[in-house]
Amino acid sequence: MKPLVIYAHPKTNGHCSTILGEVKKYFKSHKIKYDLIDLYAEKYDALLHEKEHYTAGGYSVSKRNKEIQKMILATDKLIFIYPVWWGSMPAVLKGFIDRVFVGRFAFKFRGKIPVGLLKGKKALVFLTTGSASWIYKLIMSNRAVKLIKNDILGFCGVKAKVCQIGGCTKLTDAQKIKIQKVVPLRLRSFLK
Ligand SMILES: Cc1cc2nc3c(=O)[nH]c(=O)nc-3n(C[C@H](O)[C@H](O)[C@H](O)COP(=O)(O)O)c2cc1C
Numbered sequence: 001m002k003p004l005v006i007y008a009h010p011k012t013n014g015h016c017s018t019i020l021g022e023v024k025k026y027f028k029s030h031k032i033k034y035d036l037i038d039l040y041a042e043k044y045d046a047l048l049h050e051k052e053h054y055t056a057g058g059y060s061v062s063k064r065n066k067e068i069q070k071m072i073l074a075t076d077k078l079i080f081i082y083p084v085w086w087g088s089m090p091a092v093l094k095g096f097i098d099r100v101f102v103g104r105f106a107f108k109f110r111g112k113i114p115v116g117l118l119k120g121k122k123a124l125v126f127l128t129t130g131s132a133s134w135i136y137k138l139i140m141s142n143r144a145v146k147l148i149k150n151d152i153l154g155f156c157g158v159k160a161k162v163c164q165i166g167g168c169t170k171l172t173d174a175q176k177i178k179i180q181k182v183v184p185l186r187l188r189s190f191l192k
Pocket of ligand 1: 013014015016083128129
């Protein structure tokens, strides 16, 4: 099964693009085929449309989102790469989750109990924060990590591991070296 990489960054030369570059390099050197959804590059429409508003009874899914849902069903490994913006994620990724990880596809309710429908899949999430990792954990209560790991992917039944890279302000050589070390290590254990 081909891993599916979901990338949400406006492509400036920085930490996330370095992570994506390392992920591509790893796949190339290990001859692993993968799919990539680059949300900014494809100008993904992040607005949940009226007919897609499933809590109001709209279960319509656009052609592109159906294709993406098929890609998700066809893999057991999801890789997300994005920066933390305002304790969360870039708006384009939030909109992607709103429109793709919808009721009846990613979860359902049995009575009042939510049931994740994407059980059996796992995810590796690369998050970058401007704050140092320890400050992010202690002072910001690790919000963005909990959001993606528990509230979003966990809710849908996906087991996620989060690799947070902190102190991402200006991309320095030291940060590049850290990313070049961390990414292959995390991928190796994720892809086992
Ligand atoms: C709109 C915006 C909001 C941000 N919000 C946060 C935040 O809530 N917490 C934090 O630690 N860093 C925050 N940052 C810093 C980014 O996380 C940081 O610039 C990014 O991880 C660096 O990755 P890049 O070089 O790939 O852009 C924010 C940056 C921007 C542009």
